Amino acid sequence: MKSAYSDFMKALNDGKFVFTGEIEPKKTTRLEGIIGAAKTLKSHVVACNVTDNPRARAYLSSLVASYVIQKETGLETICHMTVRDRNRLALISDLLGASALGIRNVLVISGDHTTGGDNPGAMPVYDLDSTQFVQMVRGMVDRGIDLNGNAIEGEVRLHVGVVGNPNADPLEVEVCKVERKINAGAEFIQTQIVFDVDKAKRFVKELNSSVPILIGIFPCKSHRIAEFIVNKIPGIYVPREYIEGLKSAESFSNATESRNKIDTVNIDYFSELIKELKRTTRTAGIHIMTMGYESIVGKITDRVMEKVTR
Amino acid sequence: MIITKSKPKEVFLRSLEGFERVFIVGCGTCATLCQTGGEEEVDAVANLLGKRTCGKIVVETPCDIRVLRRDLSPHLDVVDAADVILALCCGSGAQAIGEFTGKIVIPGLDTLFVGETERIGRFYERCRACGDCIIHETGGICPIVRCAKGLLNGPCGGMANGKCEAGGHVRDCAWVMIYKRLEEQGIVERFKEIRKVRDRSKKAEPQELRMR
Numbered sequence: 001m002k003s004a005y006s007d008f009m010k011a012l013n014d015g016k017f018v019f020t021g022e023i024e025p026k027k028t029t030r031l032e033g034i035i036g037a038a039k040t041l042k043s044h045v046v047a048c049n050v051t052d053n054p055r056a057r058a059y060l061s062s063l064v065a066s067y068v069i070q071k072e073t074g075l076e077t078i079c080h081m082t083v084r085d086r087n088r089l090a091l092i093s094d095l096l097g098a099s100a101l102g103i104r105n106v107l108v109i110s111g112d113h114t115t116g117g118d119n120p121g122a123m124p125v126y127d128l129d130s131t132q133f134v135q136m137v138r139g140m141v142d143r144g145i146d147l148n149g150n151a152i153e154g155e156v157r158l159h160v161g162v163v164g165n166p167n168a169d170p171l172e173v174e175v176c177k178v179e180r181k182i183n184a185g186a187e188f189i190q191t192q193i194v195f196d197v198d199k200a201k202r203f204v205k206e207l208n209s210s211v212p213i214l215i216g217i218f219p220c221k222s223h224r225i226a227e228f229i230v231n232k233i234p235g236i237y238v239p240r241e242y243i244e245g246l247k248s249a250e251s252f253s254n255a256t257e258s259r260n261k262i263d264t265v266n267i268d269y270f271s272e273l274i275k276e277l278k279r280t281t282r283t284a285g286i287h288i289m290t291m292g293y294e295s296i297v298g299k300i301t302d303r304v305m306e307k308v309t310r
Numbered sequence: 311m312i313i314t315k316s317k318p319k320e321v322f323l324r325s326l327e328g329f330e331r332v333f334i335v336g337c338g339t340c341a342t343l344c345q346t347g348g349e350e351e352v353d354a355v356a357n358l359l360g361k362r363t364c365g366k367i368v369v370e371t372p373c374d375i376r377v378l379r380r381d382l383s384p385h386l387d388v389v390d391a392a393d394v395i396l397a398l399c400c401g402s403g404a405q406a407i408g409e410f411t412g413k414i415v416i417p418g419l420d421t422l423f424v425g426e427t428e429r430i431g432r433f434y435e436r437c438r439a440c441g442d443c444i445i446h447e448t449g450g451i452c453p454i455v456r457c458a459k460g461l462l463n464g465p466c467g468g469m470a471n472g473k474c475e476a477g478g479h480v481r482d483c484a485w486v487m488i489y490k491r492l493e494e495q496g497i498v499e500r501f502k503e504i505r506k507v508r509d510r511s512k513k514a515e516p517q518e519l520r521m522r
Contacts, residue, residue: 088507110459110461110467110468112468112475113458113459113468113475113476115458115476115477116478124458124459126459126460126461127507127510128507129459129461129463129464130463131462131463131504131505132462132463132504132506135504135506135507136507147507163467165467165469167470168465168469168470169470169472170472170486173465173469173485173486173501174465174469176489176501177465177485180463180502180503180504181463183502183504184504192467233470234473235470235471
């Protein structure tokens with residue numbers, strides 16, 4: 001096994017069950033938000049993903065945010081890089097910069113299409129696709145060359161991960177695609193959010209690979225957010241009883257009590273899902289997306305780990 | 311075929327403001343089939359412009375300088391007297407007209423894509439003229455043009471229920487179509503191959519083909 005440059009990869013190599021969080025920089029020049037979120041996550045996750053213009057919205061740079069989070073809080077990052085906004089020159093440049101600044105993990109994403117974003121007139125770049133990006137990183141890390149074979153001065157110390165979608169239909173096409181990215185040299189997989197444990201189990205089972213898979217989950221802060229997923233993100237099944245659970249938790253007139261109940265719904269639902277995956281599959285960990293609901297992360301991880309050690 | 315669409319009337323009328331004598335050139339090939347620059351459309355615009363129309367012609371293929379010379383030469387005195395030429399053809403034809411006549415050319419059409427015709431009025435982009443065709447690897451379906459992201463190793467995470475995220479999950483995902491087609495053809499293992507990065511330099515400069 002190759003040596004690990006990052007704590008995240010070390011934990012995966014050691015066979016530890018890992019948790020990762022996610023921070024979304026916004027359209028802002030202020031850094032307090034991402035630093036605050038990182039501080040909340042820090043003691044509960046081994047690393048946190050930092051998104052790169054999600055939903056094709058032009059936000060604070062993922063590379064800058066990753067650097068700031070690591071420097072200010074010590075929380076390791078997994079820096080997202082989409083192939084939507086930058087051609088190979090810019091991507092190589094950012095990968096060199098990331099390595100130089102001590103960022104050790106990158107996650108490549110195609111990137112939501114520009115026409116659905118907040119500057120829909122933008123040119124979609126897609127000079128490389130995510131598979132080709134992985135190949136490029138392999139060349140940089142393993143052989144010290146860029147995409148065109150030009151030598152790089154100094155070591156490039158990065159791990160590259162890819163995304164998979166257990167909700168995809170047809171799933172066999174998605175599985176082939178993810179296997180292709182693994183063959184290109186991807187070192188870990190983080191998935192799209194899953195609420196349906198059977199879909200996650202099937203995905204892990206069908207993927208013919210030993211590359212670590214982190215299943216993505218998304219505890220919802222309100223039933224409206226869950227409804228939004230149902231209505232706006234096609235293909236993701238959110239069980240009715242989960243949404244109803246959030247709804248009834250929101251019906252408490254006391255705000256604190258209501259918040260606690262919502263937490264309980266999420267802790268119960270997701271800790272059961274995680275335990276089931278841990279028990280029955282080779283899932284290597286859980287990627288918890290929160291979008292401003294970072295406080296739930298520790299509560300879920302505590303519950304899962306507590307049950308395990310009992 | 312080169313698919314064209316008429317510019318909205320007010321748009322080209324605005325471009326023609328200040329010009330009194332307008333010579334109209336249509337296209338007897340692609341724009342005729344698209345019903346954007348054939349005899350009927352040239353006549354309609356001539357009527358719209360009324361007395362400002364000083365001449366009109368449908369050139370068989372205005373993008374071919376030789377044909378343009380052949381068809382326009384008998385009318386050169388009228389063309390010379392015109393203030394401007396309104397081109398009802400693709401951008402390539404419009405530029406050839408400008409090159410040949412030296413006149414100001416106003417495009418009356420927008421050139422959209424290289425397309426396939428289902429029936430008149432239903433055209434689909436099928437080729438981006440990328441200069442490096444690989445459709446034998448992809449079940450005869452071009453991912454450069456039919457995948458909204460032009461991915462060579464799709465599908466992306468935006469595929470849901472076999473549909474493409476761009477445009478709101480209405481269009482079929484090209485990579486799901488490719489998978490199914492390769493499966494039908496008994497060569498689905500081709501899907502799993504990694505298609506290498508493209509050499510974009512082929513399209514990074516204006517293209518010329520000089521065979522002799």
